[in-house]
Amino acid sequence: MAYDLIGKVVLITGAAGGIGAATARELYGLGALLVLTDMQQEAVDQLAQEFDAERVLPLALDVTDVEASKRVVQRAVERFGRLDVAFANAGISWHSNPKTLRICPSDEFRRIVEVDLFGVWNTIQAALPEVIRNQGQILVTSSIYAFLNGLVNAPYAVSKAAVEALTRALLVELGGTGATSSVVYPAWTDTAIVKMAFGGNDLATRMNETVMPSFMRQPIQPQQVARAIVQGMRSRRARIVVPGRWVPFALLRGLLNPLIDSYLQRHKALQKLLRELESGQDGGR
């Protein structure tokens, strides 16, 4: 039976971003009550203005702060009486330019993992007691980077693979409780986080164009991701791959990845771009 979203209380992290806001709009249309969280209060306040004030609670939350995450859940319960779904969606990539591991500053690596992995874990920890109590759901935004080679995006890919593992473990551990968890795997989506690889940074853009067939690197709109997420939520799907053209890759990853890694390792044009990228950086570890 479909999971009915009418009256369900859904917490979204990174709600002011492209995918978070689009998902909030879809959920609102299906009758959910929304706890919208992001780094800046003004950003979630602005999004909340689109909705009936009775059905929305906008709160500032940095997901790297577990105590603040717990307070947000408490506020949600005080306001709406319950929390049914937590969508751990906040994420970051490089602060400025993309880097190889050879020149990646250690503190930037840590910061990305802090938000993209530990931020998700903090959200799960904070929300889990309520989600289990209400036989609800945890959804986590991973990425196709959970199974693609993470070249020049390693801390991000590491985190996205890790949250996939986390969410799969959680799914099985929740067996018999009535609560479930889902991994969301969006491909490139037209939001702020992805700008660098699509024109924002010349070398990253050229690398994409060099190694990837064009049909794979067409960014989709956040609304398409949001619709897939909400459909997945309604049917409690454990895996939500969007767009669908990535499903065969997701299924065949065990076979394809060794072949692709080997192909990329020998790719002369890619090697040239990688060295160019490294020589243009200060390498400040």
Ligand SMILES: NC(=O)c1ccc[n+]([C@@H]2O[C@H](COP(=O)([O-])OP(=O)(O)OC[C@H]3O[C@@H](n4cnc5c(N)ncnc54)[C@H](O)[C@@H]3O)[C@@H](O)[C@H]2O)c1
């Ligand atoms: N856009 C893509 O191509 C793509 C593909 C796969 C996965 N994703 C993932 O989707 C999720 C949403 O990203 P998006 O594409 O909407 O990008 P976005 O940059 O528009 O949104 C990310 C949001 O997360 C918020 N955020 C960043 N750090 C935070 C922190 N410490 N605490 C709370 N909020 C924080 C930002 O303020 C922003 O609003 C991310 O996890 C991202 O990694 C994006």
